[in-house]
Amino acid sequence: MKQIKWQHCAQALFAGLMAVIFLPSITYATPINFDVEGHWDRGIVPGGGDFNGFMAVDTDSGVISSMGITFAGFPTLPTFDTILHQQASSHQWLVSLGNGRLDPFGSPERVSFSIIASPGIGSLVDFEGGTIRQGASGILTTGTPIRIFLNFKGTITPTVVTVPEPATLVIFAFGALILGGCTMLRRKRNTANKSIGLIQSF
Numbered sequence: 001m002k003q004i005k006w007q008h009c010a011q012a013l014f015a016g017l018m019a020v021i022f023l024p025s026i027t028y029a030t031p032i033n034f035d036v037e038g039h040w041d042r043g044i045v046p047g048g049g050d051f052n053g054f055m056a057v058d059t060d061s062g063v064i065s066s067m068g069i070t071f072a073g074f075p076t077l078p079t080f081d082t083i084l085h086q087q088a089s090s091h092q093w094l095v096s097l098g099n100g101r102l103d104p105f106g107s108p109e110r111v112s113f114s115i116i117a118s119p120g121i122g123s124l125v126d127f128e129g130g131t132i133r134q135g136a137s138g139i140l141t142t143g144t145p146i147r148i149f150l151n152f153k154g155t156i157t158p159t160v161v162t163v164p165e166p167a168t169l170v171i172f173a174f175g176a177l178i179l180g181g182c183t184m185l186r187r188k189r190n191t192a193n194k195s196i197g198l199i200q201s202f
Contacts, residue, residue: 032056032057033055033056033159034054034159035052035054035157035158035159036053036054037052037154038051038052038152038153038155039154040149040152041151041153042151043148044148044149045148048149049073049149050072051069051070051071051152052069052072053069062120066083068081069081071149077140078099078101079099080098080099080111081097081099082098084096084108091116091121091122092122093114093115093117093123093124094113097112098110103139103140104139109137110137111135111136112135112137113132113134113152115131116130116133128158129155129157130156131154131155132156134151134152135149136149136150136151137149
């Protein structure tokens with residue numbers, strides 16, 4: 001009976017080790033968080049400027065769940081982190097972001113991006129990254145009724161994750177628990193066998 005229990009424990013240990021080896025790669029197979037970097041070269045400042053931020057994508061449903069963009073050189077301009085609208089259009093993905101303020105005409109201050117996705121065309125399902133082909137700002141409160149950011153170009157790349165995700169930590173804990181349990185069971189069996197040997201010697 002004890003031999004059967006040990007065999008079952010060994011099988012569970014093997015399964016746990018396989019999970020530790022292979023499941024982390026599955027966990028990281030679908031990138032969710034992305035870094036956004038780009039440049040605009042037309043608008044209020046000759047030569048343009050840079051923008052950067054993040055984008056989180058639900059790659060199963062194919063929608064942007066959150067996004068935040070800041071523009072270098074404009075420290076008083078709030079981060080554009082409110083998704084006002086997003087949709088597929090002409091083999092690309094369009095998204096408009098607001099920053100919580102209104103322009104002089106009472107409309108939300110906004111910037112819009114045209115995203116070319118990889119691997120899909122006009123879809124963010126299984127999104128792995130892409131490029132920003134075009135975009136511009138709406139009217140912003142800068143004392144001028146013109147669009148201050150025009151002609152966006154940029155890249156969207158997966159964020160490098162260096163800290164294990166909770167699911168990975170659970171897997172390692174599961175493997176350690178099985179290993180510890182099997183070790184205790186084996187020691188108990190060996191102790192019992194020694195006791196039986198001593199009794200038989202008498």
